[in-house]
Amino acid sequence: MASFTRSDELQGAEFVDADLRRARFVRADLSGVVMRGVDLAGADIDAPWLCEGGGSFLRVNGVDVAPLVDAELDRRFPGRADRRAVDPDGLRAAWATLERTWATALERVEAMPAGTVDVSVGGEWSFAQTLRHLVMATDTWLGRAILEIEQPYHPIGQPNAESEADGNDVAVFSRVAPSYAEVLEVRAGRVAMVRDFLATVSPTVLASTRRNPHDPEEQETVLSCLHVILEEEWEHLRYALRDLDAIEAEPEA
Numbered sequence: 102m103a104s105f106t107r108s109d110e111l112q113g114a115e116f117v118d119a120d121l122r123r124a125r126f127v128r129a130d131l132s133g134v135v136m137r138g139v140d141l142a143g144a145d146i147d148a149p150w151l152c153e154g155g156g157s158f159l160r161v162n163g164v165d166v167a168p169l170v171d172a173e174l175d176r177r178f179p180g181r182a183d184r185r186a187v188d189p190d191g192l193r194a195a196w197a198t199l200e201r202t203w204a205t206a207l208e209r210v211e212a213m214p215a216g217t218v219d220v221s222v223g224g225e226w227s228f229a230q231t232l233r234h235l236v237m238a239t240d241t242w243l244g245r246a247i248l249e250i251e252q253p254y255h256p257i258g259q260p261n262a263e264s265e266a267d268g269n270d271v272a273v274f275s276r277v278a279p280s281y282a283e284v285l286e287v288r289a290g291r292v293a294m295v296r297d298f299l300a301t302v303s304p305t306v307l308a309s310t311r312r313n314p315h316d317p318e319e320q321e322t323v324l325s326c327l328h329v330i331l332e333e334e335w336e337h338l339r340y341a342l343r344d345l346d347a348i349e350a351e352p353e354a
Contacts, residue, residue, distance in 0.1 A: 233259035
């Protein structure tokens with residue numbers, strides 16, 4: 102099967118009567134793509150940034166489905182809509198809901214067959230790797246950005262492909278997979294860090310600025326950093342539950 106990587110230039114390409122069945126697009130920029138007279142039966146699109154920026158849209162047969170998707174996700178995940186809370190009390194309540202929801206997910210995977218936490222579905226991160234990535238996300242946006250810790254990263258953190266490509270802090274992370282017990286311990290510590298920070302945060306602190314951890318020339322408010330953490334938590338919870346559903350649906354050997 103042909104493979105096109107980031108080094109290939111396909112911008113502005115035109116596909117006419119092309120057979121793209123079962124093609125897989127991973128971390129591909131499809132913004133502005135126009136499709137006409139296409140068969141999308143069985144297509145599966147996951148675009149976590151679909152509703153960001155205010156001007157984002159995805160039109161299907163002339164209908165912008167982006168707000169419909171966002172509203173449906175809020176319905177499926179009670180408390181998700183609060184990820185954009187703007188005041189201390191709202192943020193504390195949003196985080197408390199997230200903690201309860203993740204606790205339910207942890208209980209679910211604990212009741213599944215041994216080894217489930219390390220199963221990858223469709224090449225995606227396993228449940229354990231997802232928790233490790235959230236450790237990294239907390240270290241990035243709370244530790245580095247908000248608290249301005251020079252080296253905030255725990256070695257078990259799971260960097261994403263973009264971090265590995267840029268080489269940013271990748272040397273910090275362990276190449277040896279930790280035990281699930283260690284993952285749970287470190288993850289619980291990071292969850293507590295966010296909870297403790299929110300316990301005393303004030304409107305003045307929320308409005309204060311910090312350097313963007315990925316682009317120090319750019320400024321972020323503490324509130325916007327917290328919104329990134331909340332967004333990461335809800336998106337990766339969605340991925341984790343999606344994959345647990347897929348694992349449970351697999352017929353027994």
